[in-house]
Amino acid sequence: MERKTDNIRKGKNVRRRKREEAPKKEFDKESWKPKTELGKKVKKGEIKDIDIILDDGKIILEQEVVDILLPDIETELLLIGQSKGKFGGGQRRVFKQTQKKTREGNKPHFSTFAAVGNKNGYIGLGSGKSKETVPAREKAFRNAKLNMIKIVRGCGSWQCGCKEPHTIPFKVDGKCGSVKVEFMPAPKGTGLKAEKECQKILGLAGVKDIWSRTSGQTKSKINLIYACEKALRKLMNTKVNERGIGNTGLVEGAIKKEKTEEIKPKEEVEEKKDE
Numbered sequence: 001m002e003r004k005t006d007n008i009r010k011g012k013n014v015r016r017r018k019r020e021e022a023p024k025k026e027f028d029k030e031s032w033k034p035k036t037e038l039g040k041k042v043k044k045g046e047i048k049d050i051d052i053i054l055d056d057g058k059i060i061l062e063q064e065v066v067d068i069l070l071p072d073i074e075t076e077l078l079l080i081g082q083s084k085g086k087f088g089g090g091q092r093r094v095f096k097q098t099q100k101k102t103r104e105g106n107k108p109h110f111s112t113f114a115a116v117g118n119k120n121g122y123i124g125l126g127s128g129k130s131k132e133t134v135p136a137r138e139k140a141f142r143n144a145k146l147n148m149i150k151i152v153r154g155c156g157s158w159q160c161g162c163k164e165p166h167t168i169p170f171k172v173d174g175k176c177g178s179v180k181v182e183f184m185p186a187p188k189g190t191g192l193k194a195e196k197e198c199q200k201i202l203g204l205a206g207v208k209d210i211w212s213r214t215s216g217q218t219k220s221k222i223n224l225i226y227a228c229e230k231a232l233r234k235l236m237n238t239k240v241n242e243r244g245i246g247n248t249g250l251v252e253g254a255i256k257k258e259k260t261e262e263i264k265p266k267e268e269v270e271e272k273k274d275e
């Protein structure tokens with residue numbers, strides 16, 4: 001009996017690997033039929049910048065909105081699961097597999113966590129669950145795109161002081177469950193000194209140098225990811241006065257070629273685009 005189940009499990013693993021390598025579908029703007037007001041405006045070209053949506057606090061309900069506004073988006077699945085194994089557990093996996101015992105047998109469920117970002121100031125995290133791996137992954141990508149946030153970058157390191165947006169402008173922390181994460185500004189050339197899943201998130205967000213400190217059960221990756229997200233959200237929610245912006249070279253969201261445009265109020269920039 002045991003052998004049989006083992007074989008089935010092995011078969012599943014092989015299938016899963018093939019599916020993970022499946023090529024991405026190219027997004028077709030013409031065939032997309034938007035259902036929400038926001039979607040219609042984006043398709044017509046009335047909204048060309050995702051900042052307008054995020055700053056107003058509007059809720060994105062269609063993932064195609066993000067596909068159009070951030071075309072150079074990159075996706076990555078985070079390792080939240082674990083394969084079965086002896087001697088202290090198996091390897092980390094993309095899918096977290098859980099089972100429900102029923103009269104008919106074990107019913108497996110798969111959940112996964114996706115991070116999307118353009119490596120230039122925007123990041124989204126989302127989870128997906130399903131009875132099979134592919135729909136779970138699709139749901140995770142969708143939820144991540146609907147959950148986009150903007151981050152702030154600058155140089156808040158007293159050792160560096162270069163006023164370039166390569167790290168974060170100030171210290172932030174986040175907590176979920178027992179996991180506490182702290183991110184600190186680091187000088188140029190430090191790299192991402194953080195836990196591996198946090199590295200993936202920060203890399204997709206476009207942060208190049210960072211120091212971090214964690215405490216609690218960081219083995220529970222989902223809590224770690226949520227703590228990481230909460231810390232990154234604090235970057236936008238913290239108010240910085242003008243002196244702070246000048247000293248750290250603070251940049252919200254994407255880095256544009258002309259830095260002066262970035263500091264100007266939003267309305268002025270919008271008017272320029274209309275002309």
Ligand SMILES: [Zn+2]
Nearest residue numbers: 155160161162
């Ligand atoms: Zn610096």
